[in-house]
Amino acid sequence: MEEKEIELITKMVIDSISKTKTNSGFAVPVGVSARHVHLTQKDVELLFGEGYKLTKKKELMGGQFACNEQVTIVGLKLRAIENVRILGPVRKASQVEISSTDALKLGINAPIRESGNVAGSSPIALVGPKGAIYLKEGCIIAKRHIHMPPQAAVDAGVNDGDSVSVRVDNERGTIYNNVQIRVDDSYTLEMHIDTDEANAAKIICGQTAYII
Amino acid sequence: MEEKEIELITKMVIDSISKTKTNSGFAVPVGVSARHVHLTQKDVELLFGEGYKLTKKKELMGGQFACNEQVTIVGLKLRAIENVRILGPVRKASQVEISSTDALKLGINAPIRESGNVAGSSPIALVGPKGAIYLKEGCIIAKRHIHMPPQAAVDAGVNDGDSVSVRVDNERGTIYNNVQIRVDDSYTLEMHIDTDEANAAKIICGQTAYII
Numbered sequence: 001m002e003e004k005e006i007e008l009i010t011k012m013v014i015d016s017i018s019k020t021k022t023n024s025g026f027a028v029p030v031g032v033s034a035r036h037v038h039l040t041q042k043d044v045e046l047l048f049g050e051g052y053k054l055t056k057k058k059e060l061m062g063g064q065f066a067c068n069e070q071v072t073i074v075g076l077k078l079r080a081i082e083n084v085r086i087l088g089p090v091r092k093a094s095q096v097e098i099s100s101t102d103a104l105k106l107g108i109n110a111p112i113r114e115s116g117n118v119a120g121s122s123p124i125a126l127v128g129p130k131g132a133i134y135l136k137e138g139c140i141i142a143k144r145h146i147h148m149p150p151q152a153a154v155d156a157g158v159n160d161g162d163s164v165s166v167r168v169d170n171e172r173g174t175i176y177n178n179v180q181i182r183v184d185d186s187y188t189l190e191m192h193i194d195t196d197e198a199n200a201a202k203i204i205c206g207q208t209a210y211i212i
Numbered sequence: 213m214e215e216k217e218i219e220l221i222t223k224m225v226i227d228s229i230s231k232t233k234t235n236s237g238f239a240v241p242v243g244v245s246a247r248h249v250h251l252t253q254k255d256v257e258l259l260f261g262e263g264y265k266l267t268k269k270k271e272l273m274g275g276q277f278a279c280n281e282q283v284t285i286v287g288l289k290l291r292a293i294e295n296v297r298i299l300g301p302v303r304k305a306s307q308v309e310i311s312s313t314d315a316l317k318l319g320i321n322a323p324i325r326e327s328g329n330v331a332g333s334s335p336i337a338l339v340g341p342k343g344a345i346y347l348k349e350g351c352i353i354a355k356r357h358i359h360m361p362p363q364a365a366v367d368a369g370v371n372d373g374d375s376v377s378v379r380v381d382n383e384r385g386t387i388y389n390n391v392q393i394r395v396d397d398s399y400t401l402e403m404h405i406d407t408d409e410a411n412a413a414k415i416i417c418g419q420t421a422y423i424i
Contacts, residue, residue, distance in 0.1 A: 072290040074339040080284050080292035125344040127286040132337040132344035 025167060025210030026156040028146055031190045032198040032205050034085065035098045037071055037126065038115075041090040047071060047128025054088040061147065061188035064088065073098075074125040075106030075139075091116075096124050096139040099196040103141060113140040114180060142194055145180040146211070147187035156211055159183070166191060166209045174201040175212070237379060237422030238368040240358055243402045244410040244417050246297065247310045249283055249338065250327075253302045259283055259340025266300040273359065273400035276300065285310075286337040287318030287351075303328075308336050308351040311408040315353060325352040326392060354406055357392040358423070359399035368423055371395065378403060378421045386413040387424070 045052050048069060058066040067086040073096055074080045081102060095118050103110045103122075110122040122139035125132060146164070148156070158164060160183035166176045179191065191209050198204065257264055260281060270278040279298040285308055286292045293314060307330050315322045315334075322334040334351035337344060358376070360368070370376060372395035378388045391403065403421050410416065 070290060072286050072292050074284050074286070074292065074344070076341050078282060078284040078295050078339060078341065080286065080294055080339075082292055083290050125339040127290060127292075127337040127339065127344065127346075129288050129290065130346070132286070132339065132346040134339075134342070134344040 025212045028189055028191045028209050030203055030207045030209050031192050033192050033194050035102055037084055037086045038091045038095045040094050043094045043133055046131045046133050049130040062186040072127045075108040077107030079106050094135055094138055097142045099194045100141055101196050110139045110141045112143050114143045143180055144176055144193050145182050146191045148183045148189055149187050150183055152189045153183045164211050167212045168201055168203055168209045170202055172202045237424045240401055240403045240421050242415055242419045242421050243404050245404050245406050247314055248297045248299045250299055250303045250307045252306050255306045255345055258343045258345050261342040274398040284339045287320040289319030291318050306347055306350050309354045311406045312353055313408050322351045322353050324355050326355045355392055356388055356405050357394050358403045360395045360401055361399050362395055364401045365395045376423050379424045380413055380415055380421045382414055384414045
């Protein structure tokens with residue numbers, strides 16, 4: 001091997017190592033999603049009373065908000081998780097997003113799905129202060145994803161629906177594969193993982209992840 | 213005071229003391245009722261599926277039985293108690309019987325009522341493996357009572373609907389007032405108290421109480 005080639009290879013290796021060390025990749029802040037519920041207006045009224053409207057506790061991105069209202073969810077094996085936060089505004093289909101740990105506690109086999117894709121997902125019961133409903137499907141474990149406004153997608157060189165890998169550099173150090181890109185004008189740049197993923201990787205809200 | 217009077221008074225006092233010591237009064241075995249649910253056939257089907265029939269786990273007195281089936285109950289404040297036993301057979305109205313401690317946990321103000329008298333009692337949600345229902349009324353704390361076959365009522369000198377006092381002689385030693393007598397051919401002689409009352413008085417199933 002010629003000296004020039006050795007030099008080139010050495011440079012490439014050093015570059016590669018230094019890239020990892022300097023948090024290379026497209027930076028994305030991480031948000032940790034706790035278990036939550038989305039409801040239709042009809043289900044809001046079944047659970048909270050006729051004509052009831054969800055009330056805002058805290059603004060989230062994309063026009064979404066955490067509500068003051070909560071429900072208790074009960075799985076097929078009759079095990080309950082109390083006081084699960086509702087996220088507004090109301091949607092076209094009611095949906096419960098839980099962690100894998102929650103699914104074990106509830107005794108249900110919830111599939112990993114992107115939000116909104118509930119066909120054939122797990123049944124679950126919801127109880128509010130004025131009523132109870134039983135969703136024949138609607139309970140999912142949220143698939144990891146990154147919300148992006150269009151310009152961020154351009155900057156990162158990705159498109160809506162793409163699947164990417166993401167690296168988090170911390171004491172544990174974790175790489176997430178199969179992270180879905182979601183692009184919309186209303187979105188703020190943020191990667192969403194659930195509480196299991198955050199706890200397992202020792203990630204807290206606001207930490208930075210890198211698309212690699 | 214004459215010697216005769218003193219003698220009489222002494223005898224009365226001794227009689228009274230010995231009466232207490234020898235467990236005087238009409239003996240009744242005590243049964244401790246854990247929280248449980250009675251359901252209509254309609255509600256059985258809403259919770260367990262169309263056409264579902266309750267299945268027997270253990271015979272109780274008066275043709276009643278503990279079922280294999282259970283439900284999870286949720287109160288107004290969305291707090292849950294999991295796996296509450298159903299008692300069969302089905303009834304004309306669904307009813308949830310809990311202890312005062314349960315009511316505190318559930319955050320509901322359940323009234324003390326005799327079984328079957330649920331008008332205006334507390335609302336509660338029930339969740340089964342196939343559905344959820346919300347009872348606008350139906351949750352009570354059971355009023356202490358003694359089930360009696362007619363001959364036992366004659367022997368004890370009481371009538372259906374009477375209110376009596378009952379003494380339990382044990383380490384704690386407790387007298388229960390306002391114990392309701394219920395007489396029916398199908399009944400086995402037994403006093404029913406709930407788990408709070410049993411725990412507070414250190415009473416276990418099968419212990420003897422005495423109508424005084």
